[in-house]
Amino acid sequence: MMLKLVNAPQRVQRATALSLLAVIILAVVCIFAAGLSSISSTFSEIEEKRRLLGRLEAIKSAASVFLKTNAMPALDDDQLFLQGEHEAVITADLQGWLQERAATAGAQINSVSNVRLEGENGITLLGLRANMSGSMEAIHEIAAAVEVNQPRLFIKEMDLQSNYQEAYGLDTPPELSATILVLGAAEKTGLTKGADQ
Secondary structure, eight states: OHHHHHHSOHHHHHHHHHHHHHHHHHHHHHHHHHHHHHHHHHHHHHHHHHHHHHHHHHHHHHHHHHHHHOOOOOOOOGGGSOOOSBHHHHHHHHHHHHHHHHHHHTOEEEEEEEEEEEOSTTEEEEEEEEEEEEOHHHHHHHHHHHHHOSSOEEEEEEEEEEOOOOOTTOOOOOOEEEEEEEEEEEESTTOBOOTTO
16 A cells, blocks of 8 residues: 555645545544533533532521521420430431431431530520531532421531542542531420430
8 A cells, every 4th residue: 555655646645645634633623622622511510519619608607697696586386396305315316317318418427426505595406516428419418408407407517628639630529528517496394415415
């Protein structure tokens, strides 16, 4: 083939050379376009993750501002209070609920500790400080589940950290480590701490 090309007329040699050049240029353009498309997609995904992280930070800030400006009112309707014979039973139920939400969302609970705060107007705040890890979507789903739960729960504190590091050639989604303080109200009347508190 090469021998035929070398002995071919100059016009054929030029046409062959131009054809090869066109194929090489087309291949380079296709590779470049695919690379640009991949980079654009990655940047779009990162931007979406940043917006989601911003929403989580806004939830954290809003809860903090709300608690500073609004004292917990006295309530007569028991549906807003956590139910249980003892504080230990209430926090165990909360822990089971949080484990279920995390499993549904695809997050992992790494550690949990019970929290008890004295509130006003005969109200005790009981809850959990939980350290969990998972995708941004999973942590967001858990935070949303807390906000809409009945009886009412709220996030008093939230600390978020990401393991994301920009690395070329690695397509691993960022994972968050979140420590949240989830609280709910329980009436002091008739509530005992339980044997393990």
